[in-house]
Amino acid sequence: MEAFDVTILGCSSALPAFGRYPSSQLVQIASRYFLVDCGEGTQMQLRRYSLKFQRIEHIFISHLHGDHYLGLPGLLSSMHLLGRTDPLHIYGDKGLEEILNINNKYSHTVLKYEVHFHALDFKEPKLLFEDDKVKISSIILKHSIDCCGFVFEEKNRPRKLIKEKIEALKIPIASLESIKWGADYTYPEGTVTILNKDITTDPLPPRKYAYCSDTIYNQDLISHIQNSDMIYHEATFMEDMRERADQTMHSTAMDAARIAKDANVKRLLLGHFSARYKDLNLLLEEAKTIFPATYLAQEGEKYYL
Amino acid sequence: MEAFDVTILGCSSALPAFGRYPSSQLVQIASRYFLVDCGEGTQMQLRRYSLKFQRIEHIFISHLHGDHYLGLPGLLSSMHLLGRTDPLHIYGDKGLEEILNINNKYSHTVLKYEVHFHALDFKEPKLLFEDDKVKISSIILKHSIDCCGFVFEEKNRPRKLIKEKIEALKIPIASLESIKWGADYTYPEGTVTILNKDITTDPLPPRKYAYCSDTIYNQDLISHIQNSDMIYHEATFMEDMRERADQTMHSTAMDAARIAKDANVKRLLLGHFSARYKDLNLLLEEAKTIFPATYLAQEGEKYYL
DSSP, X not given: OOOEEEEEEEXXXXXXXXXXXXXXXXXXXXXXXXXXXXXXXXXXXXXXXXXOGGGEEEEEOOOOSGGXXXXXXXXXXXXXXTTOOSOEEEEEOHHHHHHHHHHHHHTTOOOSSOEEEEEOOSSSOOEEEEOSSEEEEXXXXXXXXXXXXXXXXXXXXXXXXXXXXXXXXXXXXXXXXXXXTTOOEEOTTSSOEEOHHHHEEOOXXXXXXXXXXXXXXXXXXXXXXXXXSEEEEEOOBOGGGHHXXXXXXXXXXXXXXXXXXXXXXXXXXXXXXXXXXXXXXXXXXXXXXXXXXXXXXXXXXXXXX | OOOEEEEEEEOBOSXXXXXXXXXXXXXXXXXXXXXXXXXXTHHHHHHHTTOOGGGEEXXXXXXXXXXXXXXXXXXXXXXXXXXXXXXXXXXXXXXXXXHHHHHHHHTTOOOSSOEEEEEOOSSSOOEEEEOSSEEEEEXXXXXXXXXEEEEEEEOOOOOEEOHHHHHHTTOOGGGHXXXXXXXXXXXTTSSOEEOHHHHEEOOOOOOEEEEEOSOOOOGGGHHHHTTXXXXXXXXXXXXXXXXXXXXXXXXXXXXHHHHHHHTTOSOEEEEOBOTTOSOTHHHHHHHHTTOSSEEEOOTXXXXXX
């Protein structure tokens, strides 16, 4: 089975505390590496966990609060100093390009690799990237400034060959690839056709992961993240801080759990924790009262889908 | 004796490696706290070492290479989120103000405290700050972009009262402060004067610390940092990388040692280490062949003057 996993690099909200770093995570699908948000210190975290950051080809920045992007100029510079030549794609608010350019201007830096900047649309969800294995779309979050989440989906997976039947029917190897993708098989003389359904079984369902940070409780998300294998949803506060959550346009652990439940996801990963909580188990317990398959994001941990 | 110490927060050059953070250090003189450079992750380092960053009133940024300032927007934001109201003074290239403003613009941040920005002059050394205890000046470094170092000097210290003589001569307490600063004492009837030199001894000499990063070997520094109690001098490379040092306008450990020797300083602290050196003792040994009182900057360590 192809890899599909998420490594948490930072799960703190704006004020880093208790050794927790601001938002960032690395999503691997097959052999593709996607960085999602890039708070201050992300490059140190990538190194700490021995993750090779030159393999990252796409970086998605949800919004322009510092705790989600201030690590980006340093990461781009380190990629440059380490001799990167592969192009890099960055998806973010159009203002991000201006921020990156001004840093390069004053440091007299001309990067040795190309940066392709893709401005996000904060009005409606868009397909951002697609290849033969994966599809990545934006979702619209509701926060104090323009903010997007991201949905990572595997493309349809190949059907599974029934090995014994393939051998017994002497179907040549050259035809197997097309059979995996649904084709019937006709022998060269053209008279006998074997139906695909008789020599394959259904593929595993494609996996889906959604990143939802920062946002208030937002029912509009549900149709987009429905049936995900895992979602990361911010849980900056607990219900006892409801007023503060509303005021700063953040979610509580309970909000995250309600979204996970209504969207019928398999697992919920809580993150973006306020510096007021040293013991995060309180947030976990609050969410579990509504959605038992809840986990706390932990830095350095890899979560497999 | 009043405090005068330097805590290293980061001693890596541009590419952070082996857990080392980019340039930053906290200088304490009496009860004043000065931050010198603010590479990515400085706010995490301040927290890691339990240093109260709200006490910092002045921040000096040597130049606009990212490893010397990318931690600043995050630190300013955290000061804001923690409710700071005290004004903050920032000294740096005028471009830094533009960089900070653009970050605040896109995150819709209006800081709750005043930031007074002081543009550095990169043509000639200037007095940057002075009060009753301390004097801070810039020095001109030679690097690939405009770059300043900083010299921290105690003001003249008070003369030491000879307690037994003061008592025997019945000099009133109200007169002692002026005597500490060199005044003679005349009795109220106006006929008898006690000379200052007979009731005091010389003060301890004022202490001096110089921060020299980033720069090539530069003899012009010597007159400004002469007789310092300690200097921090960059030593990005060793002599075997002389060509690379010249090309990137950095010093070797040997360069730093020559400056320390020629300036007749008491102690040399090496820093700004290239990611190519895991074992820094090689740099230390190179410098010690010329200047024995050399030490390696170590993150979290406090160096007392």
